[in-house]
Each structure stands twice: as structure tokens, then as C-alpha cells.
Amino acid sequence: MQVYSLFELNEYVRRILALNLPEAIWIECEVAQSNESRGHYFLSLVQKDGEQIVAQSEAVIWSKTYRKLKKQLGLSIRALLQAGVAIRLKARVDYNERYGLKLVIEEIDPAHTLGQLELQKRATLQKLQEKGLIGKNKEVVLPKVLQKIAVISSERAAGLQDFLNQVTSNPYQYYYDLQIFPASMQGDLVVKEVLQQLKKIRKSSKQYDCVVIIRGGGAKLDLNAFDQYELSEAIANYAYPVLVGIGHETDESILDRVVHTSLKTPTAVAEFIINRTLHFESEVMQMAYFIQQKTQQTFQMALLRIYQLEKQFQLGTQQIIDSQKQQIHLAEKQIPQWAKFQMTSAQQQLKEWEKQLDLLSVENTLARGYHLVLKDGMLIDSVKEVKEGDQIETQFKDGRVSSTVNDIKNKS
Amino acid sequence: MNYEKAYQELQDIVQELQNGQIGIDDLSTKIKRAAELIQFCKEKLRNSETELQQLFDE
Numbered sequence: 125m126q127v128y129s130l131f132e133l134n135e136y137v138r139r140i141l142a143l144n145l146p147e148a149i150w151i152e153c154e155v156a157q158s159n160e161s162r163g164h165y166f167l168s169l170v171q172k173d174g175e176q177i178v179a180q181s182e183a184v185i186w187s188k189t190y191r192k193l194k195k196q197l198g199l200s201i202r203a204l205l206q207a208g209v210a211i212r213l214k215a216r217v218d219y220n221e222r223y224g225l226k227l228v229i230e231e232i233d234p235a236h237t238l239g240q241l242e243l244q245k246r247a248t249l250q251k252l253q254e255k256g257l258i259g260k261n262k263e264v265v266l267p268k269v270l271q272k273i274a275v276i277s278s279e280r281a282a283g284l285q286d287f288l289n290q291v292t293s294n295p296y297q298y299y300y301d302l303q304i305f306p307a308s309m310q311g312d313l314v315v316k317e318v319l320q321q322l323k324k325i326r327k328s329s330k331q332y333d334c335v336v337i338i339r340g341g342g343a344k345l346d347l348n349a350f351d352q353y354e355l356s357e358a359i360a361n362y363a364y365p366v367l368v369g370i371g372h373e374t375d376e377s378i379l380d381r382v383v384h385t386s387l388k389t390p391t392a393v394a395e396f397i398i399n400r401t402l403h404f405e406s407e408v409m410q411m412a413y414f415i416q417q418k419t420q421q422t423f424q425m426a427l428l429r430i431y432q433l434e435k436q437f438q439l440g441t442q443q444i445i446d447s448q449k450q451q452i453h454l455a456e457k458q459i460p461q462w463a464k465f466q467m468t469s470a471q472q473q474l475k476e477w478e479k480q481l482d483l484l485s486v487e488n489t490l491a492r493g494y495h496l497v498l499k500d501g502m503l504i505d506s507v508k509e510v511k512e513g514d515q516i517e518t519q520f521k522d523g524r525v526s527s528t529v530n531d532i533k534n535k536s
Numbered sequence: 537m538n539y540e541k542a543y544q545e546l547q548d549i550v551q552e553l554q555n556g557q558i559g560i561d562d563l564s565t566k567i568k569r570a571a572e573l574i575q576f577c578k579e580k581l582r583n584s585e586t587e588l589q590q591l592f593d594e
Contacts, residue, residue, distance in 0.1 A: 405578070
């Protein structure tokens with residue numbers, strides 16, 4: 125019976141592995157755990173069949189490789205190394221006689237993870253749709269003015285300070301009551317902490333106009349948490365309208381589909397809030413303007429009516445004048461007739477008077493036995509007009525007598 | 537009073553004016569009310585609750 129030392133065995137295993145797996149190979153698995161130490165990343169990789177783990181291996185990304193991968197993948201790498209992420213990686217199977225089997229990761233294919241996430245996302249979306257949760261938060265009435273705002277964000281998030289500055293120092297001097305509810309915006313704790321804060325806000329005695337969830341830019345994979353069913357469900361059913369700006373330009377997360385209003389960045393959320401207030405105020409001012417105009421109009425109309433009444437009154441006066449004029453006109457026509465009539469009657473009167481005058485005429489007087497005394501052809505009616513020796517004539521009805529005055533006696 | 541109520545009341549006044557339902561005698565009462573509502577909105581938009589409280593206490 126041949127007996128080997130443990131080292132001999134392990135060395136044998138190492139040789140077999142090195143011989144059969146001389147180069148790095150691509151593996152698909154799930155990240156179960158990930159720890160960083162001095163720039164090296166130590167991962168626990170698993171494969172599950174349902175909830176059952178059917179395979180498990182330890183893996184490492186040496187700091188040198190990590191730096192290379194970070195350069196290549198950018199911020200996505202942190203998201204890729206989160207627990208629960210399906211990952212495709214290229215690893216060399218390393219076996220150490222003392223430390224056993226370890227996968228040394230050389231490359232990561234983010235497309236696979238994204239693809240997996242996309243599949244997950246679709247499944248989540250479908251579930252949300254089936255439960256009628258898509259667009260549910262949209263039905264919550266968004267107040268015309270968002271003034272009391274609960275902000276869920278990480279105090280370390282890049283976008284938070286920008287958001288706060290922009291909102292508080294708006295050019296219109298609008299006042300906003302912002303209360304921050306801190307929660308992780310990346311990493312494993314996002315879902316848990318955001319859910320906690322949502323609960324806290326709802327239980328608060330203070331009424332809010334809306335909830336805002338914001339964070340600055342981040343890797344696409346970092347948004348994974350915002351595609352989780354649990355969080356999406358809570359937000360869809362939330363009592364307050366939820367606004368998000370989680371800093372992504374292209375891809376829509378599920379969160380965007382379940383919230384009331386989704387905006388690209390925290391800055392865009394700030395703008396939205398300020399513009400909404402501005403819109404409200406301008407509407408109020410428009411109404412104020414309308415009321416002012418209409419009031420002025422109404423008063424003008426009233427004045428106009430008074431003016432019209434005045435005019436009607438004037439017209440009435442005019443009518444009186446006109447009728448007077450007509451009367452005058454009529455009179456004008458009538459006057460000649462009247463005059464003619466008057467003339468005729470006057471003529472008659474004249475004839476009457478002539479008749480009477482006729483009775484008083486000299487001839488008739490003389491005929492009745494009176495006579496006239498004349499001196500130098502002129503009628504005289506006083507003794508004072510004659511003196512002794514004057515020649516006078518006496519007119520009778522049938523002739524004249526000349527005589528000389530020889531005695532004058534005054535009536536005493 | 538809140539924004540929504542103030543807005544609604546203003547809109548009602550606008551509506552009444554539009555329909556010519558306000559007689560000249562009621563007009564000044566309505567205008568006074570409208571001015572109050574507008575004032576309320578403009579002040580609330582720019583002041584915190586505590587400041588507002590002070591404003592209305594005066």
C-alpha cells in the first residue's frame with residue numbers, strides 16, 4: 125500500500141489542474157459575497173439551483189487586476205461585485221497546496237451581467253404590470269406647489285448638495301422646507317434603507333407635498349437596486365407622490381416607471397420643483413390680471429351705461445326741441461294764413477272804423493248844422509287866434525262866408 | 537387656507553366674472569377677496585410657516 129504525504133497529494137492535484145486547465149477559462153456564476161482587503165477583492169462565487177447552492181468557490185481579484193478592470197469598466201465594477209449579481213468572468217484555476225482551490229479572476233464581461241439584469245428587470249416589470257403598479261403613484265395628486273419636501277438621498281451622494289443649493293437659492297425667493305432622510309444610494313443597503321426612510325416619512329406627523337429620491341451620477345449597474353421589485357412596489361403604493369433624479373441619462377430603471385415623476389438628474393428635479401412653483405404663481409398672477417381687467421371693464425361698462433342713459437336723456441331733450449321746432453315749422457306755415465286772416469279781419473275792422481270815422485267827418489258834421497271858422501285857410505278854435513280887423517271865413521255845409529272881425533269878447 | 541383652496545376660489549371668481557355673474561354691487565367684495573387670496577399665495581410662496589404665522593399675527 126502506497127501512502128502519500130498530504131503535500132504530495134496536493135501537489136499532484138495542482139499538477140493535474142495545471143495540466144488540464146492551463147489557461148484561464150470563462151465561467152458563469154453568481155456573486156454571493158465580496159470583501160475588499162488592501163485593494164484585493166475576495167469573492168465567494170456560487171451557482172444556485174433555485175434557492176439551493178449547487179456549487180461554490182472562492183475567488184480573488186488581485187489589486188493589480190482590479191485596477192486594470194476598473195480602468196476598463198469604470199464604476200460598473202463595484203456594481204458587478206455586489207452580492208446577488210449574476211456574473212461572467214474569466215478566471216484561472218489556481219491551486220495551492222496549503223490554501224486549496226481559488227479562482228484568480230482576470231476579466232469580467234459586464235454585458236452578461238447587464239443582460240441578466242435586463243432579464244430580471246423585464247420579469248420585475250411584468251410582475252408590476254400584472255399587479256397594476258405601473259403608473260399607480262402617478263395617480264396620486266401632485267400638489268400645485270411642492271414646498272414641504274422629504275428628500276431621500278445619501279449625504280455623500282454627489283447630487284444632493286447641488287440639489288439643495290439649487291432649490292434653496294432659487295432666483296424667485298421661493299421658500300422650500302427640505303428635510304433630508306439619509307439612505308445609501310449605492311451598494312447592498314439601498315433597498316433596505318430607502319424602504320426604511322419611506323416608512324419613516326409616512327409615519328411622520330408632518331405632512332409632505334412630495335418625496336424626492338436623488339443621487340448624482342453613477343454606474344449603470346449601480347442602479348440595480350432601483351430595479352428591485354420590493355422597492356418598486358413600495359413606491360408605486362406610496363401615499364405621497366415620488367419624484368426621482370438618480371443621475372442616469374440613457375437607461376430607464378424600473379423606478380422611473382413606478383414613480384410619479386422621473387427626471388434625469390437631481391438638478392432636473394430642482395428645476396422641476398422651482399418651475400412648478402413659478403407656474404403656479406404665474407397662473408395666480410394671470411388670474412389677478414384677468415380679475416383686474418374684468419373689473420375695470422365692468423366699471424367701464426357701468427360708466428358706459430350711465431353715459432348711454434345720459435345720451436338717451438339728451439336725446440329725449442332733443443326730441444322735445446325737435447317737436448318744438450316742428451311746431452315752429454308748422455307755425456311758420458300757419459302764420460301767413462293767420463296773417464291773411466288777421467289782415468282780412470283788420471280790413472274789416474278798418475272798414476268799421478272808416479264807417480265810424482265817416483260819421484265823424486266834417487261834411488257830416490256841417491250837414492248836421494255845425495260850421496268851421498278858418499283864418500288864412502287854417503282852422504281856428506279860439507278867440508285868441510283872432511284880433512279885431514282880421515279877415516275870417518266861415519264854412520257852411522253849402523258854402524263859405526267871408527267877414528271882418530270888429531268885436532272880440534272872451535268867455536269870462 | 538392652502539394653495540389649492542386659494543387657487544380654486546380665485547378660479548371661481550374668474551369664472552363668475554367671465555360669465556358676468558357678478559353685479560357691480562358685489563364686485564368690490566369679490567375683488568377684495570381675490571386680492572386677499574393673491575396676497576396669501578404670494579406670501580406663502582416666500583415665507584416659512586413660522587414667518588407666515590408672525591405675518592398673520594400682526
